[in-house]
Amino acid sequence: MLEEIRPPRRAVVVGAGLGALATVVAACSTSGTTSEATSKADSSTPAAAGTSGAPGSGALAKTADVPVGSGVIVDEVVITQPTAGVFEGFSSVCSHAGCKVSEITDGKIICPCHGSEFNLDGTVAKGPAKTSLETKAVSVQGDSIVAG
Ligand code: FES
Numbered sequence: 745m746l747e748e749i750r751p752p753r754r755a756v757v758v759g760a761g762l763g764a765l766a767t768v769v770a771a772c773s774t775s776g777t778t779s780e781a782t783s784k785a786d787s788s789t790p791a792a793a794g795t796s797g798a799p800g801s802g803a804l805a806k807t808a809d810v811p812v813g814s815g816v817i818v819d820e821v822v823i824t825q826p827t828a829g830v831f832e833g834f835s836s837v838c839s840h841a842g843c844k845v846s847e848i849t850d851g852k853i854i855c856p857c858h859g860s861e862f863n864l865d866g867t868v869a870k871g872p873a874k875t876s877l878e879t880k881a882v883s884v885q886g887d888s889i890v891a892g
Contacts, residue, residue, distance in 0.1 A: 803885075805823055805888070806888055806889070807888065807889055808887065810824070811825065813825070813826070813827075813864070814851060814864070815848045815853070815864060817836050821836060822834040822877065824848070824865075824866075826864040831882055831883075832866065833881060833882030834876075834878060835880055836877075838855040838857065839873045839875040839876065839877055839878070840872050840873035843856065843857035843858075851863070851864055852869055853866075855873065859872070862877050866879060
């Protein structure tokens, strides 16, 4: 008689689970290599990872990428540098009707929907918006700007 040689169903499920685990471990070891280099600098502050090259994890932008007298829009955050070394953060959601501000031109943060303009300190320069952009806390860590 032929005996059917099949692994028990439970063994197949466990095997599949190990395969997924191996994938996760591989992914972790890859990122571990990256963080290993930065952990020598200071493992307690993840933003310190952004001290070389591109902004590290958690970094919104490099300080050098935010022009003095202007700013940048990074996803939901507007980062401005009204004067050298002073960085401010605001929500990119316009206080008028919720559009996302789209550009910073001539020292003004511009909303494309109805033409509101905001100063680099978030206050209204031109309506129809009546209230300032919501403040978002940002701080400088090394040469990066991080939330908080
Ligand atoms: Fe920005 Fe109206 S939503 S000006």
